[in-house]
Amino acid sequence: MINKDVIGREELKLNIKKGYKNYKNLSRDVLIVKGRAGIGKTYAVISILEQYSDIKVITCKQSKFEEDEFYIIKSLINSFFLEMLMFSDGIYKPLVYHIKNKIGKDLGYLANFSDLYAKIFSNIKEKEIQNYSKEKYKIRKAVRELLKLVSKQISSICIFFDDIQWSDIQSIDIIKSIIKDDSISAFFIISYRTQFEGFSKEEKVIPTLELQPFTENHVKKLVMNNTSDNIQNLDYLIRYLYSITLGNPFYIIKGIEELKSKGIIEDNIVQINKLSLTKTSDDIEGIMLARVEQLTDKERKILDYLVCLFGTADKDIIELLFDEIDLEDVIQSLKNKHFIFETPEKYIFTHDIILEYILENLDDKKTHEINFDIAYTLNKNDFDTRDFVKNIINTNTKTWMQSFAKDWFDEVYIFAQHSINNQSYENCKKAVDILEKAQTSIEIDEVTKLNIRLLLLKYKYIKGCFKEVENMFDGLQNQYMGHPLILGVYDEMLSFYKYTGKDQEVINIGKHMLDHIGYDYNVENINPLLTDLFKPYDLPKKFELVKNEEITPLYILYQIMPSAKNVSVNDFLYIILAMAKLSLEEKDSEYTLFGYAALSYVEFNMINRFEYGKYFSDMVLKNIEKLENDELKTEVLSFYLTFVHHWSNNLLETTRLLEEINTQCLENGIITYFSYTIASLLFVYSTIGKNIDESIVLINERTSKLYDVTLSESSFISKYINPMLTSYSNNFKYDSHTIDNRNIENIEAHDLISVWFEILSLFLKGNIKHAFEIVTAVTSMFEEAKGHIVYTDINLIAGLIRMIHHQELDYGKEENLKEIERIKNYFENLVKNFRDNHLPRHLYISGLFEYNFGNKYLSLGLINEGITLSKEKENYLLIAIGNFLALKINTENETLKHYYKNEMLLYFEKLGATAVVNIYKDQKIQRKNESIVDVYSLTKDELCRYILDTLYEEFDSVYSAVIMTDDQPRIAFENNGATINYDQYREIKNSKSINGDLITYSMRTKEEIVSKNNDVCSKCVPLNLSDTVVGILYLKYPKNKDLQIAEFINQYSSDLTIKLYNDKNDRNSISHELLSPRELGILKLLFKGKSNKEIGEIENISIGTVKSHLSNIYGKLEVNSRVKAVEKAKELNIL
Incomplete structure (x- = not known):
């Protein structure tokens, strides 16, 4: 039953009831409650929840003046650890095991949030949060996994995040991550003040209730609850309280307390004369401050200090600050007056509204004095550095500098760096202001001066002051031009322009840096660089990491490569070649492995020395763990997996590793490479023939985890990723509008990857002429995709399009044939070095080439072999393409045309290419009685069984068998009656039911033969394909069933022929594959x-x-x- 004492909150009661019901039914729900200061959010929510006796409520309340990072998250994690420690051994021990297994080494991050961590996970190393911006994905995941696993052990749980408007940006980020995770079984309630906009997006999708002020009727109930039911002059008192509080319940209660203390409410009577004379008659704040004014000097002093300590303080700090007064009596008095409460370690303000008023009424001079006294005491008594800095940045800078600025300068600088890394931007600004002012009175070296300026610049561009930052950078360039420190300026400018997505500026700054250190960046040198790498060179035998803080050419090129990829093919290729060459010179730097990945790319794609490419590919994988910088390690692997790994490793393994590294990019906050690997995943899913719907869901699931990104990262996703997803979906799921002939000339190099899905779609839909026009328009841009996972499929489809359309050309045949031969040679070279990934593609190209320019009789066999291999890999796209090609070149045999068309449609459906299926489905040839069984989805064995079973049940055959004809005829299946016997490849001489002469005749003549003996017919039906007998259907049946059986066999013989042919290829290919x-x-x-x-x-x-x-x-x-x-x-x- 809901608490009737919670006045005026019926709508909140209903919302909590509804949320609770949803939680019980769906294992989770979220409710947002907001309202003005003092509206009673906390009291109302907690009071209502108290009436649900079966639910465990964990309240995590943020204080405005508690500036400790992750304060509310610490409260949450500490509460969950406490819950764990109270579980029985039967639950506790398996739970600890599962948490360790699920979270892994990132579990150590949780040590930052609770001292109880060491009691539970003593053998898991703690991990200090160094840079939340980079580590937030790992931290979020660790928190979510803990909540997920622990909440499953609690029958019902409600997590109440209260007053989050005061929470730091990191805590807000984690809370958003938590409530978006559907796997956490909990009822979440989040409360904050109305003016807070941090959850504006969430309010659009989460039920949100704004609490309203009390009506006069509500005020009446509240007054009666806090006085008595029969108080005299009640209506007058209600109107008075309503007028000065505007129906705010917190102020109403405090007003009643104030009126009682002044004797205005006494003995159930409201003294109207005294009420009219009170100074608080029209001043809401007066209700609060009047109580403060009545405090003694000692009480007020303690509250003033407590305010400057952000509303909470360790007892030992208060004892050091007030060692001259009798603390015990003063503290007890403040507790009695409900200003503070006490925990075993701390003194804490009772209510942040009172705290706010006290702070607002402290003048600046007094605030600075108190902060200085606190900072000085903390410093003198060796308290935590960060606690000291929090107070020092709020004190008078001049006083601070005169006293001990030089001693604490480094600590403030470290605090500023920590603040910017962990998104505490205002603290960073305060610290930098102090550091800048301190330079006027203490001696600071030039490097530190510049670093302070660069910290300020980073703060400003993160806050969006881009124009101001550009002007400041101009000033720094003028100041340090020609000075060695100009490299530091340029380095921060790189970060700025990468942050804002100005790729061309990134390249320009990189060129300035390279020029400053004497490296000649010249895109015209692509060919000379490539020529140098063609020359023999010694292969490095090992890689030993040697740390070097200097800014080197390899480092600069590594920094600007992502921008070059977006801006210019030539710049991108030049940087790859330059890094490849430099890696042979800077053999042991942090960035050498990136250079080796680039060198492997060059060897595989530009020089075509497979063994060299494989050597450096293996070097990267073998030594990657030597890199201590997680960000660099992730970026090296991202580039390597996108451009290198698949040339000498199985594509499915590349896919798995790409998925892993993409997750690592997200967890490490490396969003630029997260975006690149997302694009690569989309293409690799297409290349391995994964279902389109499944692929798009997987990609969207990953991008949906991006809660915040920089302008550059957001631009990449909106400019490249989203259009590619749309193109992929629209071209294969819907009858998308294709590129108009008039627009072909407008395609630019960076559009090629997106246009790829358009080309593939046109090809598969049979619009070869239009596809050919686009292919010829973009062929010169193929270098844009060279080395990329999708490059091989681009060549495959381009080659097939060119061959199919070749005979239709009136002019340009010679040029077209040259390009066809280039593609054919490309695949021959590819499979010569590494067959595993692309042999079916090579077979398709070879098969169609034979059909157009060589031996037509070889073409269908090559394509069928490609189909067989594609089926082994379950590559729906390649299977569909193979059947598409077989249908194209098989112009005479209607039965085979029917088979290939239906196989093609089947695998287009499995691929999810609805738009392609729709084009061909109306042309689908329907055969008589096809509804008996969907033969196209059956395996060879299943089809054999179906045919023999039907011959027995429907047509009264007394014996039937499927005979394989490799080097000698052998029985694969036989039906002697009610059951089908399967004795794989038994010799026919062991069967008394088979006439061997009939078998021999059919194998030699490739013709059907029937032998009649009384009322029983013995029949041999040779199953011929490509002038080869791939099998024989042998049966005995009553003479009167001859016509029916002939019709049935005619219906299914072509399907059985193809499946036997493919099976034969499967078995013959195993010996060499x-x-x-x-x-x-x-x-x-x-x-x-x-x-x-x-x-x-x-x-x-x-x-x-x-x-x-x-x-x-x-x-x-x-x-x-x-x-x-x-x-x-x-x-x-x-x-």
Whole structure:
């Protein structure tokens, strides 16, 4: 039952009731409650929640004057740790284990929020928060995971974040992250004052209630609750209180207390004469301050100091500050008067409204004196440096400098740096102001002076004062031009222009820096740089990290590369080449591994020395953990995985690592590379043929975790990522408007990647002419994507488009053929070095090339082999493309056309390419009785079983079999009656039901043959494809079923033929695709009966290595013994 004493808050009661119900049904809900100061948010929410006896309420209240970072989060984490410590062992121990496993090393961040951390996770190293801007994603995740796991152990829990308008920006950020996490099972209530705008976006999607002032009727109930039901002159008192408080319940209660203390309310009578003479008759603040004015000097002094200590103070600090007075009596008096309350370690202000009034009525001189006294005492008694600085930045600068500025200058500077890193921007500004003023009275070196100015500049550009910052940078450039410190100015300017998204300015500043240190940045030198790298050079044997604080060319190029990628292909390629060359000179710097990644890119894509590219690719992976800078490590891996890894590693592994590094970018706050890897993920999802809907959901899930980004990062996402997602979705999900012929000439180099989905869509929809026009318009821009994951598919589709359209050309055939041959050579070189990722693409290019310019009879076989390999990888896009091509080149056989078209549609549907399916579905050939079974989704084995089962059940066959025809005919499936026997590839001579002569005849003539004996027919149906008998359907049936059976077999024979053909290719390809040459050699020795020791001697390897190879062979053949491995190898034609 809801508390009836909570006056005038019926709407809040209903909202909490509704939120509680939603929480119980859905495991979570969020409610926002806001209102003016003193409106009674805290009291109303807590009082109402007290009536829900089954819910655990954790209240985290922020004080305005508690400037400690993460104050409200510390309250939250401490409460959850306390809850954990009270769990039984049966819950506590598994919970601790799960928390450690789930959060990992980032669990150490939680040590910043509670001293109880050490009691629970003593064996997990604590991690100090150095830079919240960079670490916030890890910190958020650690907090959320803790809440998620602990809240599951509490049957019902409500987390009440109160007065968050005073919380620091970091705490607000974490709270937003918490309430957006649907996996945390809790009812969240968030309260703040009306003027707070930090949750304006959240208010649009979260139920929000603004508490209103009391009506006179509510005031009447409140007065009666705080006096008596039969007080005289009640109506007069109500009107009076309402007029001076405007219905604010906090002020009303304090007003009643004040009137009681003055004898105006006495013995259930309101003394109207005294009430008219009170000084508080029309002054709301007077209600508060009148009580303060009645304090003794000692009481007032303690409150003044407590105010300057942000409303809360350690007892030992108060004892040091007031050692000359009898503290015990004064503190007790303040407690009795409800100004403060006491905890075992602290004295805390009772209410921040009173605290605000006291602070506002302290004059500046007195405030500075108190802050100085506090700072001096903290300094003298070795209290925490940060506590000292908090007070020193609020004191009189002149007094501070005269006393001990030189001693504490470094601490204030460190505090300023800490503040900017952790988004406490106003504290940074105060500290920098002090530092700047201090320079007039103490001796400071030039480097420190510049660093202070740069801190101020960073503060200003984060606050959005861009024009002012540019002017200040101009002044610093003039001041330090020609001075070694100009590099420091330029370095901060790089950060500024990267922050604001001015990529061209980033490149310009980088050029100035390179020029200053004597490095010639000249894009015209691309070819000379490439020529230098073509020359033989010594491969570095190892990488040993040597830290160097100097600004080097490699560092500068590393800084400007992301901007160059956005601005200019030539600048990007030049920087890659320059970094590649420099990495051979700066062999052990922090940025050498980035240079090695660039060098690997050059070797793979520009020089085509696969072994060199592979060497440096492996160097990066082998040494990446030596980098101590997490941000640099993440950026190196982001570039490496986008441009390098996939050339010599499995694409699925590249995908997995890209997903991991993208998450790390987010957790480390490296949003620029987060954006780049998001783009790469979209393209790799397309390249591996992942379902489009699933891909877009996964990408959106990742970008949705970005709660705040810089202008540059926001620009990249809006300019590149969102349009690519839209293009991908629209071109394949909807009948999107394609690029108009008139607009082709307007395509620029940086548009190529987005245009890629347009080209692919046009190709698959059969609009080859338009696709060809776009491809020829953008071919010169292919360098933009060179090395990127999507580059190979761009070449594939461009090559296919060019070949399909070649015969339609009236002119330009020679030029088109040259480009076709370039693409064909590209794929031949690709699979020669590394077959795993792109063999199906090579087969498609080769198949279509043979059809157009070579041996037509080879084309379908090559394309079918590509389809088979694509099915192994479950690449829906490549399977669909293969069937699209097979349909294109198969112009005569209607049965095969039907098969390929339906296979193509099936995999376009699996891909999620609705718009493509819609184009072809009306042309779909429907066959008689097709509704019996969806044969296109069946495997070869399933289709065999279906056909033989139907022959028995529907057409009374007495025997039927599917016979494979490799080197000799063997039975794959047979039906002798009510059951289908499966004895893989049993020789036909072992079956009494089969006439071997009929089989021989059909295999040689490729013709159907029927033998009739009384009322039973024996029939051989050869299954022919590409002039080859891939199998035989053999059956015996009653003579009167001849026509029906002929019709049924005609319906399904083409489907069975294709599936048997693909299965044959699968098995024949395993011998050269599945096992390595070494494994194949060991398997042959195994077949000869050699022991492990004998195999080791013959192969010149250890017994342990033999066992390792055998383990790999067993895994690949899916067996668990030597005998079964040999049997499976025979079955697969490997032996």
